[in-house]
Amino acid sequence: MSDAGFAATEVALRIRQGARDGVLSFPLTAFQADGALDLPAYRGYLSTRLEANPGAVFPACGTGEFFSLDEDEYRSVVRATVETAAGQVPVIAGIGYGWAQALRFARIAEDAGADAVLAMPHYLVNGPQSGLVEQVGRIAGGTDLPLIVYQRDHVAYTAESLRRIARFPTVIGLKDGHSDLDRLQRLTLAAPQGFLFFNGAPTAEIQARAYAAVGVPAYSSAVHAFAPEIANAFFAALNAADDARVEQLLREFYLPLVEIRDRGTGYAVALVKAAARMRGCPVGPVRAPLAEPRPEDLADLSEVLDHGLALVGARRQAG
Template sequence: MRLHGLLSFPLTPFTPDDTVDLAVFAEHVAQQVAAGPSALFVACGTGEFTALHRDEYRDIVSTAVRVADGRLPVFAGTGGGPQCAREFALIAADCGADGLLLLPPYLVTSTPAGLVRHVAYVAAGTPLPIMVYQRANAVLDPAAAVALLDIPTVTGIKDGRGDVDAMLRLVTAVRTSGHPRADEFGFLNGLPTAELSVHAYRAIGVESYSSAVLCFAPDIATAFHRAVRAGDEDLVTALLAEFYLPLVALRDEVPGYAVALVKAGARLGGLPMGPVRPPLVDPRPAHVEQLAAILERGRAVLARAESETAEIVPATTGPVAA
């Protein structure tokens, strides 16, 4: 299952009394589907997988599958130790998920070959396709990436490290391996704000990317994606300068803001997402104000672009003077 285009990683909303708000989650997923991503990845990093118990996880995956209603594939996060990952994988399959994102194993650091053993162990316990998430203590080398091709249900690698040179080596090793599955194997840019590295990853053949911004500003995220695909470098540069770079600067001020700030943005958009669960911390009020200002600047860029387009169209479609 090789994915293309923009990917959505929905948030998990919590009520003030610390339960999952499935009604808000269903609304959030519906909004994400309407934005037109090529797949949903629920209960993953942005969805606070590590903070969920099994019943909550089951409810979240089932709700996403119901709301998506077959319009796009639904992947569910799984991870922890090998047995834990298998258990959540079975729950996801029972809920009707189309695939899995296998998060790094809990705490344990090993070799790339050891990581392949971990992936194979989890894959042996589920029929679902698996996307392997490379980040933190889960790091592949070219030989390990090629070895994943021998696990029939492993469909690709999502990169969260940001080492473009190392990623180029993985992509090249797989594509030139001569393996029957080499061409269909997928690679995803999964950095926290992947828009900043879109050009670098596209240059090595990785065009699909996850977008946390899609969770709270789908208008900006989809406009940026269209501009990248259309080669509209003026709009891409303006959005990077006015929105994405300031957003990343704010995100980097506090560990965990890659999730917490996104949740705050969704609240600014009118969805009662509630707080993040520990050990994450919610953004300070001053940071929420900064986020609101950054959103305003991003939408001002879109408004200017729309205005400029509207001015050009009449000039090119009006009557020709005699």
């Protein structure tokens, strides 16, 4: 095995252990009112996420509005994450677009000290399976960083494609956003031993039990971005097989939350950021093309958030 392959194996082990101990956290990127990057606010916000003991942090990904960051901003966010995390947990930075641009971001992430990268779906076009595999191969061949691929929207791998992707020495896992459990089960069966899989559904807790049933217990939590107390309470109940507690949190918090989320385009990020501001986190607004949630949706979000916090014995004021 190459040096890069050995390093990838070590990072994969750290991520696997982290996912057993806590949820995967995707921090929001803080902006000022005029849309400029607010790095001091981001550092402070990230510190509070780290205090809530995530299994790993994924800066500048979908929740972190990767698509709206230029390369200098991206570099600043990833470096700030690495410095703030200070080795506590693995740092996996988002990369994306076509393979050439994804490699530019991967090299920035490597220089900034990230432990691995998450390759988000490429830009705009659909591609055949052979093209999807080559896209991953081009990225994996251009950086020594361990690579996790993300399938959602127009990217969906077959079992044979996953076998080919998994042969690249630095490809260590797959994040799934399709929630097609038949396809996902086939992928887990086709993957080599030790390959990582993550539940990356928009509100992953809703489907956490179903994913775990096909061998994918690890999941990302958007709720951890604004209410880590709730996210951690759910994680603990799930791992303790406390079905009554899991059902209560799903029925009384997560289901109402996703019903509000489904009312608006882009709410998977905009609503999360609004909820973080309600907790006193100075993360600022979303950047276009996202837009702020409607006032009536914010009012409903406020009620759901307060009820969820009450369920776990927390209060609005805590960030």
